[in-house]
């Protein structure tokens with residue numbers, strides 16, 4: 001375990017490999033063993049009026065004085081959430097995943113809980129994640145979903161190679177499947193923002209999971225990369241094409257063809273993550289982002305996610321955006337006039353609805 005922590009620290013830039021083989025020189029003031037590196041609310045984490053991050057306010061100002069925008073909208077809280085466990089979903093007891101909802105807030109959290117396997121997923125893990133995402137989608141009190149991994153060493157290390165058979169990953173039913181591809185689509189199409197909170201390794205299929213999330217907050221010990229070509233696997237779907245949209249064609253080819261690992265700072269430079277914070281700040285920072293999201297118009301966010309997807313997803317993306325347009329139309333007087341006319345057996349009167357330019 002200690003060796004693993006040190007290797008992780010080397011990759012994430014807290015330690016530098018020594019020029020002398022076998023030795024490592026500690027560069028950072030925080031040691032990987034420092035209790036301050038463990039995850040959880042930072043000591044003294046504050047309440048609703050606290051600033052968003054150590055780097056300052058969430059709002060830039062043109063004059064140095066707080067703008068009216070900043071005064072009206074305020075700073076999101078970094079206070080700990082009161083998590084309520086949801087131990088089963090759709091009558092399935094959760095074994096591989098922890099599912100929680102924040103009491104009094106619209107935040108759901110899905111934690112891949114196989115830390116002994118660096119949170120590698122087997123078919124059961126994926127099925128449980130899928131049930132939780134479906135629940136979060138259907139629950140109108142939920143406005144944003146966090147996806148994370150248990151412990152500090154890994155977000156997710158991809159498909160569990162110990163259950164990989166011919167044709168996919170084999171579950172209790174003995175059938176090989178690649179059900180994580182369906183999960184990627186589900187996250188992508190979820191009409192609510194999904195935020196990945198990454199500590200430790202996000203590699204292989206785990207790297208793809210964070211990429212299909214809408215936003216990624218990374219701890220400074222996070223390590224990213226595609227290991228597939230080293231273990232005889234690849235993702236020619238979102239895992240490569242969406243990656244190229246995020247980091248560009250050259251970098252995407254580099255990530256896949258060389259299968260190297262990248263520390264958090266480099267991942268941020270590459271455009272793979274939105275923000276890097278000290279490990280102990282991962283949850284408070286993620287919560288602050290979620291709370292800021294929740295303070296904004298849910299319909300605006302839903303349509304934005306659909307539109308951003310549609311630009312990449314072809315007809316499937318248009319279907320999602322089109323569905324959202326129908327949902328909005330059903331809430332309008334014009335849409336209801338058509339339904340009411342049908343139900344009362346009269347001709348609809350659409351003449352009072354303006355043909356706007």
Ligand SMILES: CC(C)(COP(=O)(O)OP(=O)(O)OC[C@H]1O[C@@H](n2cnc3c(N)ncnc32)[C@H](O)[C@@H]1OP(=O)(O)O)[C@@H](O)C(=O)NCCC(=O)NCCSC(=O)CCC(=O)c1ccccc1C(=O)O
Nearest residue numbers: 004116117118120157158159160161162204205227233235
């Ligand atoms: C993640 C590591 C770099 C961590 O290294 P380290 O900290 O030194 O820990 P270890 O001692 O190696 O690991 C501890 C423990 O965990 C087990 N383990 C770790 N990862 C896996 C895994 N993926 N599968 C099974 N087991 C794992 C490890 O064996 C140890 O067990 P012990 O019993 O304690 O010995 C390092 O662990 C590492 O490199 N892991 C492998 C990463 C990897 O190659 N993952 C698979 C990539 S391929 C993939 O994910 C495909 C996914 C998929 O389903 C798919 C298929 C087709 C199209 C698309 C997809 C898709 O998009 O997902």
